[in-house]
Amino acid sequence: PLLPAAHGDTRGARGAAATRTPSAPPPAPRAAFVAIGDELLAGRTADTNLPWLARALQARGAELVRAEFVPDEIDAIADSLTRCRAAVGESGIVVTSGGIGPTHDDVTYEAVAQWAGVGLSLHEPTVDKMRAHYEPQGKELNAARLRMATLPDGARVLETPGTWVPIADVRGVWVLPGIPRLFTQMISANVERFQGDAVEVVTLYTATGEGDLADALRAVAEAHAAGVAIGSYPATKSGAQYTTKITVSSRDPEALAAATEAVRSAIDVSDAPLAS
Template sequence: MTRTVTAAVLLIGDELLSGRTRDINLQQIGQFLAPVGIDVAEARVVRDDRDQIVDALNTLRAAHDYVFTTGGIGPTHDDITADCVAAAFGVSIDIRDDALAILEEWYAKSDADLTDARRRMARIPDGASLIANPVTGAPGFQLENVFVMAGVPKIMRGMLEDVAGRLEGGTETQSVTVPAEELREGDIAAALGEIQQDFESVSLGSYPYFNDDGTRGVNIVARSRDADALHEAEAALRRLVDARGRSAS
């Protein structure tokens, strides 16, 4: 039997909504989770606003098996994610000895001062377990099904390595792409809808492309946890494209 496990990603930061920072964390998390059979089913972007973060977090953690947050755990005044997570779970938060010890060792090695601002990064909600940060030392943390990580992509990606062993995945989703060169979505829309009705366990999507040389077409993507159904759907899609006079090689 197939098992569906879902995750949500909560991207936190004014800089994302203003366009000053381009997010790639969602893509990295999705690529990291797919091979272990966890689907990113929802993503939200919120400001550095306490009420928005708490509301979004409580909604997402109730709806999905896992939630991954990025951003807002640094040393500055607008890094409020840890406090918001504590508020969402109704627990206290303070500097924790094990997190502080990690920072003390890290900054001693780098010959930098552990300032009061940097000490803020050792504030961890009660009951949370730490997530190792191999890039800059300052840990993230896990509280129940919520994983709280840095917003800087390189740091976030490093933290995921410590998260991997804590995840229970489902059946991996497989996908195939059938190219339909020189066809438009309107050329295949009706037939594609009929194929979708025939294969309820397969998700079908059509994605137009336009090349610089003037050529165009549609990539039809089929995704499913049922390998047999996916194979049959792929054959139906190739017959559809062939019938329209374009090879799906």
């Protein structure tokens, strides 16, 4: 489990008070994720966008604070957007995936428009890009395909090299396709908008079980500043060369070093999996 450290005096490895006065890093950019699709909830399709997004954001110093999976239903999507917007605040970004194709069950644009209280209109620059993409293939821009260019009014369109598909940014809600190849391509092209101080992580290993180290680990977490998170994870694979993996993470290098040293002092750990 992940143990966010509690407020309190920072302690050194052996209990001596440590003086640490540098200003804390600025708050991390916050994001939430909404995966949309009946096929996800039915288990017919496995989502890979969430773990990829979480790693991409952490690498940029941003924090994914909420994730939801919802069906292809307008009200369910709009309700999820309300919850996720509340979680990230006005300056945060909510990323959606799925539901922007040409068929009847692709209702994400309609849901976002309902949530924002706006209408839907053809976005002519997107239509132009679609035409350049489809006409050389001998495919017409029929009503079904034009649904994919019918965006919520007032959307700011973020472009991605190599694809006509837009990211429609509606009041901080980014609407993306669910296809993993496109999702990762489009987020990668715009990920600089999620820039914060990168999180550094120290990983330690121990032969001690979680039940035996829990009290010591909690004491360390409670003795260190809130900018540190400490997690413990039992080995899940047969033959693993450790019993428990411990992670210490922070955006503050000094806080990270102090907390890591405290873990080393409290628990018998190593920097690598134990020798077999």
